[in-house]
Amino acid sequence: MKDGVVIEVEGLSRRFGHFLAVDKVSFDVKRGEIFGYLGANGAGKSTTIRMLCGLLKPSEGRAAVNGVDVAHDPEGVKRSIGYMSQKFSLYMDLTVTENLEFFGGAYGLSRRQLAVRTDEVLRAVDMIEQRDTRTGDLPGGMRQRVALASAMIHDPPILFLDEPTAGVDPEARRTFWQLIRTLAGQGTTIFVTTHYMDEAEYCHRIGLMVDGRLVALDAPEVLKRTHVPGRICRVEGSGASRALPVLGGLPGVLEAHPFGAGLHVRFDETRTGMAALQAALHDKGLDGFALTPIAPTLEDVFLAVVEAK
Amino acid sequence: MSGFITRLWALAKKEVLHMARDPQVILLALGMPLLLVVLFGYAVSFDVEDVPLAVVDQDHSPASRDFAARMDESDAFRIRFRLESEAEAEALFRADKVKAALVIPEGYARSLTRGEPTELQLLMDGADGTTARVAVGYASQMGQLETLRRVQDGLTMSMPLEPRVRTWFNPTMDSAVFVVPGLVAIILAVLSVLLAALTVAREWERGSMEQLFATPVDRLAVVLGKVLPYVALGILQFMLVLAAGAWLFDVPLRGRFVTVLLAVILFLTCSIGQGLLISMVTRNQQVATQVGAVSSILPALLLSGFLFPVENMPLILQVISRIVPARYLISVLRAVLLQGRSITDLGGPFLSLVLLAIALITLTTLKFRRRLD
Ligand SMILES: Nc1ncnc2c1ncn2[C@@H]1O[C@H](COP(=O)(O)OP(=O)(O)OP(=O)(O)O)[C@@H](O)[C@H]1O
Ligand SMILES: [Mg+2]
Numbered sequence: 033m034k035d036g037v038v039i040e041v042e043g044l045s046r047r048f049g050h051f052l053a054v055d056k057v058s059f060d061v062k063r064g065e066i067f068g069y070l071g072a073n074g075a076g077k078s079t080t081i082r083m084l085c086g087l088l089k090p091s092e093g094r095a096a097v098n099g100v101d102v103a104h105d106p107e108g109v110k111r112s113i114g115y116m117s118q119k120f121s122l123y124m125d126l127t128v129t130e131n132l133e134f135f136g137g138a139y140g141l142s143r144r145q146l147a148v149r150t151d152e153v154l155r156a157v158d159m160i161e162q163r164d165t166r167t168g169d170l171p172g173g174m175r176q177r178v179a180l181a182s183a184m185i186h187d188p189p190i191l192f193l194d195e196p197t198a199g200v201d202p203e204a205r206r207t208f209w210q211l212i213r214t215l216a217g218q219g220t221t222i223f224v225t226t227h228y229m230d231e232a233e234y235c236h237r238i239g240l241m242v243d244g245r246l247v248a249l250d251a252p253e254v255l256k257r258t259h260v261p262g263r264i265c266r267v268e269g270s271g272a273s274r275a276l277p278v279l280g281g282l283p284g285v286l287e288a289h290p291f292g293a294g295l296h297v298r299f300d301e302t303r304t305g306m307a308a309l310q311a312a313l314h315d316k317g318l319d320g321f322a323l324t325p326i327a328p329t330l331e332d333v334f335l336a337v338v339e340a341k
Numbered sequence: 342m343s344g345f346i347t348r349l350w351a352l353a354k355k356e357v358l359h360m361a362r363d364p365q366v367i368l369l370a371l372g373m374p375l376l377l378v379v380l381f382g383y384a385v386s387f388d389v390e391d392v393p394l395a396v397v398d399q400d401h402s403p404a405s406r407d408f409a410a411r412m413d414e415s416d417a418f419r420i421r422f423r424l425e426s427e428a429e430a431e432a433l434f435r436a437d438k439v440k441a442a443l444v445i446p447e448g449y450a451r452s453l454t455r456g457e458p459t460e461l462q463l464l465m466d467g468a469d470g471t472t473a474r475v476a477v478g479y480a481s482q483m484g485q486l487e488t489l490r491r492v493q494d495g496l497t498m499s500m501p502l503e504p505r506v507r508t509w510f511n512p513t514m515d516s517a518v519f520v521v522p523g524l525v526a527i528i529l530a531v532l533s534v535l536l537a538a539l540t541v542a543r544e545w546e547r548g549s550m551e552q553l554f555a556t557p558v559d560r561l562a563v564v565l566g567k568v569l570p571y572v573a574l575g576i577l578q579f580m581l582v583l584a585a586g587a588w589l590f591d592v593p594l595r596g597r598f599v600t601v602l603l604a605v606i607l608f609l610t611c612s613i614g615q616g617l618l619i620s621m622v623t624r625n626q627q628v629a630t631q632v633g634a635v636s637s638i639l640p641a642l643l644l645s646g647f648l649f650p651v652e653n654m655p656l657i658l659q660v661i662s663r664i665v666p667a668r669y670l671i672s673v674l675r676a677v678l679l680q681g682r683s684i685t686d687l688g689g690p691f692l693s694l695v696l697l698a699i700a701l702i703t704l705t706t707l708k709f710r711r712r713l714d
Contacts, residue, residue, distance in 0.1 A: 085555050087555060110555060110557040111557045115552070117551050118548075121549060122549075123355065123358075123359070123549065125358070125362045126359075130355070133351065133354075134352075134354075134355045135556065136351070137347055137348055137351020137352070138348055138553060138558045139557065139558075140348055142347065
């Protein structure tokens with residue numbers, strides 16, 4: 033095991049019949065890191081996570097979690113990880129505590145350990161007051177937190193979270209990510225999948241999955257710098273569709289595409305600038321546009337990467 | 342090992358909580374058996390007052406008239422027709438005008454006075470098994486009484502008067518007493534298979550099975566964690582049916598309760614194993630329900646000896662019936678409840694139940710792969 037590396041993946045593939053769901057993926061995750069796995073529906077995120085959790089056998093390649101090979105000793109892997117599956121539904125007819133006790137029991141915690149840990153995790157996810165509530169009566173965001181609590185009931189050093197915030201309101205998502213960052217700060221390694229680009233900003237590093245392949249892997253800022261060079265500005269105003277061909281054809285403009293009601297224009301700042309763009313529009317009789325510089329988002333990275341392929 | 346117990350306990354407890362909080366399970370598991378027993382009870386009505394009787398008196402003697410009158414005086418029978426031939430009686434049977442016919446042969450009085458064995462014939466419509474059985478009981482009692490009376494009267498008689506009974510339409514004459522053990526097996530089989538199949542398929546559909554398999558829980562603990570609570574539920578059902586049977590039909594318990602309980606536990610283990618196996622393979626509630634219903638009802642009904650005695654089946658079905666647990670449960674229940682036999686007489690069926698239970702649990706456990714592929 034390399035220094036501080038707790039998840040090692042090398043050429044990992046998974047086939048379903050002739051279909052290649054995960055195609056020779058390689059990466060490392062260090063202790064205490066929040067590793068985001070990003071991709072559209074069907075990109076292979078869940079399949080990767082299931083292989084890492086010992087739930088699916090890899091077709092090729094190898095992966096070690098906490099130094100334990102997932103193909104040879106899936107049971108050994110399971111002992112040291114917590115997993116929150118994408119489809120995860122707690123038992124709705126059980127109370128919060130009963131759910132936690134069930135999973136604690138499944139992990140083999142003794143009665144005494146269970147009592148201590150139940151308290152600890154409930155405190156960690158701020159659900160002490162709801163401990164005797166029927167899980168089905170809780171709002172989605174709270175259920176998600178209970179699910180997280182039950183995934184960490186046995187105090188695992190690594191957590192695998194498969195789209196933990198899917199279908200939860202933005203407020204609850206923020207709370208949830210706060211929690212994840214706190215956990216990581218305490219040394220828990222977190223492998224999390226999502227298709228919310230804004231959430232990916234919270235990750236220390238992200239891997240971008242497209243059709244089973246890992247097409248980009250780095251810290252969010254580095255990804256932005258390498259895949260979305262130059263500067264971006266937003267163009268707002270009526271008749272944005274007429275502005276698009278004008279701006280797109282200018283020298284120094286790397287890319288222009290519609291975004292919401294306006295446009296996003298990316299340009300090489302050494303060759304042109306926002307004033308030059310404004311002037312070009314004016315020359316064509318297009319006035320009244322507001323140009324504002326914006327920071328590139330991971331959305332832009334994603335689009336750039338997909339386009340490059 | 343203590344880890345195993347901890348896990349098993351957690352799994353079983355969760356299952357019990359599910360059951361206790363699901364009104365459907367309670368309704369299905371406890372209401373259904375009662376409903377079935379009551380329905381069966383009144384379907385095989387055992388009201389045996391005033392069974393319509395035709396008398397075919399071919400002897401035309403005071404003695405024959407006397408016996409017929411005695412039948413009429415009893416609560417059980419009411420003479421509706423006086424006929425000359427058996428053939429006429431058959432027509433009345435088919436028209437459902439009578440349920441029984443008493444045939445007193447020519448020479449009845451003469452044989453009586455000579456002290457020779459005499460034969461009376463009682464024809465019964467056996468389609469209504471309970472009525473037939475009870476009515477026949479009455480009739481033979483009357484025959485014996487008649488014998489006693491004649492002995493007391495000082496008439497010498499070497500042989501007792503012996504009613505020969507021939508039953509039409511249902512030669513085995515299932516009475517409620519005989520039906521209840523079979524009913525127990527069918528109710529337990531169907532409900533256990535269905536409930537077990539549903540619970541696992543539901544967990545697959547909701548994704549909690551995947552969640553469970555991400556824990557280091559051993560599959561035997563998962564299987565037993567399902568089996569034990571459902572065995573307990575099945576025992577409750579069994580006691581309910583048995584109590585209802587005793588109360589409504591006077592089903593006796595002549596042997597020991599622990600003997601039947603043991604057979605029931607083994608049987609439940611088989612059925613629940615079967616249900617788990619089905620839902621392991623189908624992973625879908627709807628398919629599991631259908632497969633579960635068919636694979637539990639049909640064998641329990643047709644191959645268990647409940648409707649047709651196993652000995653009368655074609656050889657191939659007899660062979661298949663050897664792996665139908667209901668067959669062994671029914672024979673144990675009949676033997677213990679009705680005949681008061683003990684476990685030492687029942688080594689065969691018990692051994693078969695043990696082997697089937699082990700086989701099914703082993704198969705289910707092996708099939709319970711903790712991987713998703
Ligand atoms: N058990 C399976 N059998 C066959 N195909 C599968 C199986 N599991 C996944 N796939 C296929 O593999 C591909 C990747 O699936 P996966 O669930 O890993 O995607 P994902 O990135 O998690 O997508 P989502 O955002 O929808 O969860 C999909 O096309 C899916 O249909
Ligand atoms: Mg997924």
